[in-house]
Amino acid sequence: NAGVMQNPRHLVRRRGQEARLRCSPVKGHSHVYWYRQLPEEGLKFMVYLQKENIIDESGMPKERFSAEFPKEGPSILRIQQVVRGDSAAYFCASSPTGFTDTQYFGPGTRLTVL
Amino acid sequence: KQEVTQIPAALSVPEGENLVLNCSFTDSAIYNLQWFRQDPGKGLTSLLLIQSSQREQTSGRLNASLDKSSGRSTLYIAASQPGDSATYLCAVKLSSSNTGKLIFGQGTTLQVKP
Numbered sequence: 001n002a003g004v005m006q007n008p009r010h011l012v013r014r015r016g017q018e019a020r021l022r023c024s025p026v027k028g029h030s031h032v033y034w035y036r037q038l039p040e041e042g043l044k045f046m047v048y049l050q051k052e053n054i055i056d057e058s059g060m061p062k063e064r065f066s067a068e069f070p071k072e073g074p075s076i077l078r079i080q081q082v083v084r085g086d087s088a089a090y091f092c093a094s095s096p097t098g099f100t101d102t103q104y105f106g107p108g109t110r111l112t113v114l
Numbered sequence: 115k116q117e118v119t120q121i122p123a124a125l126s127v128p129e130g131e132n133l134v135l136n137c138s139f140t141d142s143a144i145y146n147l148q149w150f151r152q153d154p155g156k157g158l159t160s161l162l163l164i165q166s167s168q169r170e171q172t173s174g175r176l177n178a179s180l181d182k183s184s185g186r187s188t189l190y191i192a193a194s195q196p197g198d199s200a201t202y203l204c205a206v207k208l209s210s211s212n213t214g215k216l217i218f219g220q221g222t223t224l225q226v227k228p
Binding site: 042043045048055056059091095098101102103104106107108 | 163212213215220
């Protein structure tokens with residue numbers, strides 16, 4: 001069984017460009033979490049999605065960030081007009097049915113903003 | 115607001131030593147607590163998960179304990195090896211959360227010297 005897959009693994013963007021990060025959950029999992037790890041900091045929750053629905057986006061910055069998990073295809077975390085402070089590792093985790101389940105983490109996407 | 119703290123931030127020990135990593139949390143109403151390992155540039159590997167009703171969990175040379183009333187957990191590593199060198203993260207899931215998001219500490223970076 002394939003685990004959580006994230007791509008790209010490394011992404012370099014210049015200030016003002018858009019970054020699109022993709023997460024393919026474990027097959028059969030319909031719940032996806034995104035976390036961000038800033039340099040020298042722990043992981044911080046960003047957003048929790050079920051298929052076609054955003055359930056909790058309390059950790060998402062109010063501007064420039066959006067997430068989706070369509071009925072078909074991977075979950076996408078989109079960052080518009082990136083700034084240097086967006087440089088971080090972005091991790092996706094999936095679980096089968098949500099709250100009670102263990103979350104399985106992907107390898108992360110490391111975003112560098114020049 | 116739940117806060118998770120890990121002490122020490124960094125630890126260096128000679129091979130073969132037994133060691134203890136500490137994790138404390140401010141809100142005792144947790145659903146479970148999980149210890150992860152993170153290697154440089156890599157994703158998270160789950161080591162041990164302790165449900166709120168449990169006192170400890172063991173896996174090989176690892177033992178994690180939980181004292182919910184005092185808001186503390188420890189990860190005990192016996193007979194440390196250079197391959198144990200990594201960052202260790204603890205994370206809690208709150209009972210009050212209906213989304214299951216994890217709240218992470220900032221981690222303890224462990225170096226085991228041959």
